[in-house]
Amino acid sequence: MPTGVFSTILLRSIFFRMLFKRLFKVNICAPYLFKTFFSFIVTSILMLFISISAVQAMSLPIRGAVKNSTETFTGTATVHLNGEGNLKLATSKGIACMGNFAFESWSKGSGKVQCEDGRLGTFAFVTGGFSGSGSGKIADESFDFIIGK
Structure with a gap:
């Protein structure tokens, strides 16, 4: 009987082959078992990565x-992987505004914004990756915006 590390691996692969054959009535070779086990490990690692990335x-x-105004605004939109996000904006008049939005499809979304001066508004947007555009209405005024560079 062979000895050493190689013999241990050989005996284990033969054992698993026989076990698989008896349990599932399938004649299966050791490389398939290794491939299946390797696939399971890779899938588990990917699922863990996706969970952490969420x-x-x-x-x-x-x-x-x-x-129809001289008022402009700048800020950031933070997008989470679940398709929801929030806005932090500042107007040229020094007014801070915040809002929330959600994607309705892969490329379209909508949201609401509220400024510290009491104005409320809604908006809609379209995106194509890391850029996009949108428009909305706040109080009685319309606005347009660009997302990205």
């Missing part, structure tokens, strides 16, 4: 202007 977010710059 808490990640990406921020993109936003800039825009209120129509």
Whole structure:
């Protein structure tokens, strides 16, 4: 009988082959068992990575202007992997605004914004990766904005 590490691996692969054959009535070779086990490990690692990544977010710059006005705004949109996000904006008049949004499809979304001066608004946007555009209405005024660079 062979001895050493190689013999241990050989005996284990023969054992698993016989076990598999008896349990599942399938004649299966050791490389298939290794491939299946390796696939299981890789899948488990990927699932763990995806679970950890779920808490990640990406921020993109936003800039825009209120129509028929000199008021502009800049800020960031933070997008989470679940398709929801939030806005932090500052107007050229020094007013801070915050909002939330959600994607309705892979490329379209909508949200609400509220400024510290009491104005409320809604908006819609379209994206194509790391950039996009949108428009909305706040109080009685319309605005347009660009997402990304």
